[in-house]
Amino acid sequence: MKVGLLTSRAPSLMNVARDIAAVLHNMGSTPLLLDYLPPTFQLASQVEAAIVVMTASPLICKSWFLLSRDLLKAGIPSFVYATVEGKIPHHYVPRWLKKEVLFIANSKYTMKKLREVELPCHTYVHHGINLAEVEAVKQLCQEDIKNMRKYITKADEDKIVFVTVASAHKRKGLEHYANVVKKVREKTKDAVFYIYSTHKAQLYFKNIDGVRVDAEFGNKLRRDVFTAIAAGDFYVQPSLSEGFCLPVLEAAAFNKPSIHLAYEPLTEFSDPSFNIHVPWTDIVYESYSEGIDYELHMYNIQDFADAILDAVDMIRKRKSEYMDRAAKARRKAEQMDINKLYPKLIKILSRLKERIEARVA
Secondary structure, eight states, X not given: OEEEEEOOSOHHHHHHHHHHHHHHHHTTOEEEEESSOOOHHHHHTTOSEEEEEEEOOTTTSHHHHHHHHHHHHTTOOEEEEEEOSEEOOGGXXXXXXXHHOXXXXXXXXXXXXXXXXXXXXXXXXOOOBOHHHXXXXXXXXXXXXXXXXXXXXXXXXXXXXXXXXXXXXXXXXXXXXXHHHHHHHHHOSSEEEEEEOOHHHHHHHTTOTTEEEEOOTTTSOHHHHHHHHHHOSEEEEOOSOOSSOHHHHHHHHTTOOEEEEOOTTHHHHOOTTTSEEEOOOEEEEEOTTTTSEEEEEEOOHHHHHHHHHHHXXXXXXXXXXXXXXXXXXXXHHHHTBHHHHTHHHHHHHHHHHHHHHHHHO
């Protein structure tokens, strides 16, 4: 079966689409990966089925949903593999979207948010981790990993490295995280921080020592991002809202425990037995004029700083606990390999194809 995979150039969405394409290839199908919106008639002549990997924002992403709808009308099985980071305002959801487009969520959380506005979402399939790609980085990039660690620590191998991969979008929480990092650095110089983001992030951290900000977000190969994660001791995700949060799972694949706020959907696959969960204190909704009421989980700066300081103490005084957490994180990642999860998406397409063919017959 020739399957179209449609998404935007957003790095997170493209990585998911690439991984689904890899699984399709492994299963004997032919993927056609496109990072733009083609005319329906053109795509219909090229594929037998399609998956649109997209944020569930009716205001901004309506054209992508229309493509999936029009493919279905043309008898080509299609669904939107969706993520969302908060509430979808009812007034942005047209009637046709509730009846003529099929959604598959990337988490229980996303499924709940889709159903709140009556969008047809029958199930969810968690994002997976491409373990083959992880193992390739481990085997082929050892020197790069060592050099990255030297770069972050300024060649002081005794430092403890905390890595973050996030855009500078407000919901990613980097502005708040800068205050966390400042508090940690006031307590200890043992902790150093690497932030892979955009130029805006440099403004947040410009007056804080012990921080390296790489402002090439979206411009590096995935291998290079994996190299940075592998160079750290802990991964830190300061996001205030997420629809899944793939970097936490990627870190687990590299045996790196994560530190993050304890909210859904992260808690669907992240367990406090291997990751460090930070409590949140309040939820605030902000749209940023983007058509989603982002569900921002606010927190006490000291609580997050204390979690990082505890991680420092773990490395220094409780190394066996760290190693145990690292091993558990890896085992969780192995349960969520793309070749275990994404075949579910292919089966959904196949069942949809059977139903369409039965109706035609």
